[in-house]
Amino acid sequence: MKIGVFVCHCGSNIExxxxxxxxxxxxREFPGVVFATDTMYTCSEPGQDEIVDAIKEHxxxxxxxxxxxxxxHEQTFRRTVERAGLNKYLFEMANIREHVSWIGKDxxxxxxxxxxxxxxxTEKLLRNRALxxxxxxxxxxxxxxxxGVAGIQAALDCAxxxxxxxxxEKTSTIGGKMAKLDKTFPTVDCSSCIxxxxxxxxxxxxxxxxxxxxxxxxxxxxxGNFEIKxxxxxxxxxxxxxxGCGICMEKCPSKKATDTFNEEIGxxxxxxxxxxxxxxxxxxxxPAFCTMLKxxxxxxxxxxxxxxxxxYEMKDEFITEKVGAIVTATGFDLFDxxxxxxxxGGRYPDVITSLQYERMLSASGPTGGHIKRPSxxxxxxxxxxxxxxxxxxxxxxxxxxxxxxxxxxxKQAILTKDHLPQSQxxxxxxxxxxxxxxxxxxxxxAMEEYxxxxxxxxxxxxxxxxxxxxxxxxxxxxxxxxxxDADLVVLAVGAESSxxxxxxxxxxxxxxxxxxxxxEGHPKLKPVETNTAGVYLAGACQGxxxxxxxxxxxxxxxxxxxxxxxxxxxxxDPQVSIVDIKRCIGxxxxxxxxxxxxxxxxxxxxxxxxxxxETICQGCGICxxxxxxxxxxxxxxxxxxxxxxxxxxxxF
Amino acid sequence: xxxxxxxxxxxxxxxKEVEEESGQKLNLCYQCGKCTAGxxxxxxYDICVSQIMRLTQAGQKETVLKANSxxxxxxxxxxxxxCPNQIDVARIMDVLRHMARREGxxxxxxxxxxxxxxxxxxxxxxxxxxxGLLVNYISHTGRFWTDIDLGPTMLPKGKIHFKPTEMQGKxxxxxxxxxxxxxxxx
Numbered sequence: 042m043k044i045g046v047f048v049c050h051c052g053s054n055i056e057x058x059x060x061x062x063x064x065x066x067x068x069r070e071f072p073g074v075v076f077a078t079d080t081m082y083t084c085s086e087p088g089q090d091e092i093v094d095a096i097k098e099h100x101x102x103x104x105x106x107x108x109x110x111x112x113x114h115e116q117t118f119r120r121t122v123e124r125a126g127l128n129k130y131l132f133e134m135a136n137i138r139e140h141v142s143w144i145g146k147d148x149x150x151x152x153x154x155x156x157x158x159x160x161x162x163t164e165k166l167l168r169n170r171a172l173x174x175x176x177x178x179x180x181x182x183x184x185x186x187x188x189g190v191a192g193i194q195a196a197l198d199c200a201x202x203x204x205x206x207x208x209x210e211k212t213s214t215i216g217g218k219m220a221k222l223d224k225t226f227p228t229v230d231c232s233s234c235i236x237x238x239x240x241x242x243x244x245x246x247x248x249x250x251x252x253x254x255x256x257x258x259x260x261x262x263x264x265g266n267f268e269i270k271x272x273x274x275x276x277x278x279x280x281x282x283x284x285g286c287g288i289c290m291e292k293c294p295s296k297k298a299t300d301t302f303n304e305e306i307g308x309x310x311x312x313x314x315x316x317x318x319x320x321x322x323x324x325x326x327x328p329a330f331c332t333m334l335k336x337x338x339x340x341x342x343x344x345x346x347x348x349x350x351x352x353y354e355m356k357d358e359f360i361t362e363k364v365g366a367i368v369t370a371t372g373f374d375l376f377d378x379x380x381x382x383x384x385x386g387g388r389y390p391d392v393i394t395s396l397q398y399e400r401m402l403s404a405s406g407p408t409g410g411h412i413k414r415p416s417x418x419x420x421x422x423x424x425x426x427x428x429x430x431x432x433x434x435x436x437x438x439x440x441x442x443x444x445x446x447x448x449x450x451x452k453q454a455i456l457t458k459d460h461l462p463q464s465q466x467x468x469x470x471x472x473x474x475x476x477x478x479x480x481x482x483x484x485x486x487a488m489e490e491y492x493x494x495x496x497x498x499x500x501x502x503x504x505x506x507x508x509x510x511x512x513x514x515x516x517x518x519x520x521x522x523x524x525x526d527a528d529l530v531v532l533a534v535g536a537e538s539s540x541x542x543x544x545x546x547x548x549x550x551x552x553x554x555x556x557x558x559x560x561e562g563h564p565k566l567k568p569v570e571t572n573t574a575g576v577y578l579a580g581a582c583q584g585x586x587x588x589x590x591x592x593x594x595x596x597x598x599x600x601x602x603x604x605x606x607x608x609x610x611x612x613x614d615p616q617v618s619i620v621d622i623k624r625c626i627g628x629x630x631x632x633x634x635x636x637x638x639x640x641x642x643x644x645x646x647x648x649x650x651x652x653x654x655e656t657i658c659q660g661c662g663i664c665x666x667x668x669x670x671x672x673x674x675x676x677x678x679x680x681x682x683x684x685x686x687x688x689x690x691x692x693f
Numbered sequence: 694x695x696x697x698x699x700x701x702x703x704x705x706x707x708x709k710e711v712e713e714e715s716g717q718k719l720n721l722c723y724q725c726g727k728c729t730a731g732x733x734x735x736x737x738y739d740i741c742v743s744q745i746m747r748l749t750q751a752g753q754k755e756t757v758l759k760a761n762s763x764x765x766x767x768x769x770x771x772x773x774x775x776c777p778n779q780i781d782v783a784r785i786m787d788v789l790r791h792m793a794r795r796e797g798x799x800x801x802x803x804x805x806x807x808x809x810x811x812x813x814x815x816x817x818x819x820x821x822x823x824x825g826l827l828v829n830y831i832s833h834t835g836r837f838w839t840d841i842d843l844g845p846t847m848l849p850k851g852k853i854h855f856k857p858t859e860m861q862g863k864x865x866x867x868x869x870x871x872x873x874x875x876x877x878x879x
Contacts (some may be wrong), residue, residue: 167873300788463698467699485723488720488723489718489720492720494699496699497724513696516697516747516751518724518742518744518747519697519741519747519748519751519753520694520695520744521694521696521697522694522697523696523698523699524696524697524699524700525696525698525700526701
């Protein structure tokens with residue numbers, strides 16, 4: 042094989058600490074290399090053209106590019122060699138930027154290391170074979186996990202684009218966090234008025250199947266052909282016939298059930314519909330509080346239900362759905378602020394979270410939209426807001442900025458004045474982060490028109506003083522310690538990844554960061570893709586996001602799915618394992634170790650052999666290192682290819 | 694350092710008065726500090742001008758009116774010129790000085806005496822008469838040796854006059870003082 046080597050300067054990224062011309066000169070001496078040069082930007086159009094021209098002029102059979110990481114440009118250069126008529130697997134990349142020039146300043150050592158990496162790449166390339174992808178048909182249905190505003194947007198966009206959509210929502214209603222909000226910033230639009238119609242659209246869209254109060258049990262398969270096992274949790278109410286009339290709620294004697302929708306500001310009944318605009322508007326029984334389910338006595342709901350829907354014997358049900366793509370929109374949860382002893386750690390009833398306050402402001406909330414102190418039901422006069430509770434705080438393991446608390450705090454301060462004109466709001470803040478369109482103007486309005494007193498500094502402690510709470514903090518602008526007598530304290534609690542996010546990520550085989558937020562394919566250029574083909578991200582599961590960003594990402598994920606489904610067939614990656622049937626002894630170890638269930642047992646002329654299902658194999662290579670015979674070989678990373686690289690490196 | 698109770702020590706009357714007299718809205722100030730950044734007297738101030746603004750916003754009347762900075766302000770108006778929110782900061786400083794005099798804070802003794810000596814010199818001569826100002830100030834404070842070291846340099850350069858210079862419009866200047874007296878008596 043005639044090999045061409047191209048050593049990239051990457052501007053000064055590589056050239057500053059690597060003598061690329063010397064690397065090219067060294068490469069000319071390697072076996073097989075007939076052409077080697079250094080270029081300013083190999084990925085640019087003239088850079089790629091140089092490769093194409095060299096392939097034609099020197100009749101090259103393979104190309105090595107020494108430049109950045111393959112994650113950056115392997116696809117780019119594979120297309121380049123394909124353009125010149127070569128098979129795209131007759132290309133190798135040596136990473137002399139991330140692995141060399143960016144991590145060391147010694148030019149001579151860097152140059153030597155680059156020469157070694159190029160030698161390894163050429164040795165491997167000499168053993169590369171042309172590989173050809175297989176085509177397979179795809180199932181043009183999409184699964185949306187999570188029914189918050191991001192999931193709703195993705196579902197509606199996909200459904201309007203003609204796709205069949207399956208939506209799985211963990212709670213008994215869709216709407217997510219946005220449904221709990223009273224108003225939205227910076228327009229002070231009524232949240233349920235703008236979200237409600239979208240929720241109804243999901244319920245009524247002929248292309249959308251909604252599984253509420255359901256969870257993902259298992260995910261099998263691969264892009265184009267996923268098989269999803271959905272667990273429909275027992276609601277103890279036959280949803281086919283439930284009309285959502287609410288008579289069961291009125292009559293239920295167990296009135297102390299946890300009201301998660303209202304953030305536990307009030308209590309609800311054991312059988313309940315979370316809120317009037319719930320979609321689906323169906324009742325479910327909370328078995329922890331139902332007297333009938335706990336003690337076998339009561340049964341009032343079954344007696345009063347006009348449609349006879351109550352079924353105390355109901356069990357969880359499992360359903361299998363087949364889809365071709367998955368959009369994950371599992372959102373976020375709130376940081377558990379009770380770790381802050383200085384804010385009372387949950388001991389003071391009049392210290393509440395921002396989302397609890399939101400439910401209090403909402404006309405459909407447990408207080409009917411009246412601001413009341415949880416302790417005595419009195420209207421507060423002085424309301425203190427504390428920002429960055431579980432944000433920008435390394436001591437509680439949350440160093441990141443949640444990003445939207447500044448805005449909702451300003452909104453809540455404005456709403457407080459609207460609800461209680463005699464009240465005075467105080468906001469303890471560190472910085473005001475209001476970077477969206479019309480956002481800074483909004484926070485200024487809270488100060489200039491609504492006379493909110495913004496105090497720059499953190500709070501060090503809250504303690505009771507009579508029936509008030511004394512909030513002690515700093516005013517760094519005055520340069521002193523300050524105190525405020527508060528009637529109500531609202532904590533701007535930060536966002537964290539939703540409960541169970543990491544377990545779901547493992548089922549989806551996508552990666553997540555140390556906080557449990559899902560990793561996007563590329564921080565700049567692939568914000569909605571994941572590193573697993575066919576799995577996309579929408580909304581705050583990827584990182585804290587406000588409503589417009591979540592909606593934007595929901596639409597973006599839908600566009601990606603529609604783009605994927607614009608083809609009828611997809612190409613499989615040929616970098617998969619293949620069993621050499623002559624060497625296989627049928628021990629079955631590979632079948633046991635394969636994490637994807639991609640290897641099956643076959644009968645070959647009466648002998649047991651292993652066989653790889655190419656479309657399921659993800660090319661991880663675990664089977665190749667397990668096989669005692671070396672019979673399973675991962676294409677494009679065979680034992681011979683890897684050993685040739687080792688030999689190239691360890692020759693001295 | 695004092696702990697400030699934001700509610701109980703907030704003097705709303707004071708804030709209202711400053712806003713009315715200056716015609717400025719105090720909560721427009723977002724504490725960027727550009728006024729302090731440009732103020733040429735910050736090194737002499739006890740409280741820098743951006744903190745004067747913050748303390749005024751927070752209704753801290755006594756702290757503000759006791760500040761020496763009010764009397765060291767040269768009214769150069771750099772603060773006003775550079776304020777991104779177009780607040781006339783120098784005007785607020787001026788209003789605070791008036792309030793301080795009216796309410797009997799008046800800066801510390803020497804500063805007050807200097808201002809009085811300066812103004813009476815302008816009133817009597819139409820413009821400041823340095824030697825007269827000096828004599829007046831020294832006789833009230835007893836600081837005989839203050840700035841005496843500047844004499845040998847300034848004298849040969851003809852910078853020290855022993856008689857006030859005659860100027861046009863001296864009567865008009867006096868009338869300004871008369872009018873101020875009448876107006877403030879109302």
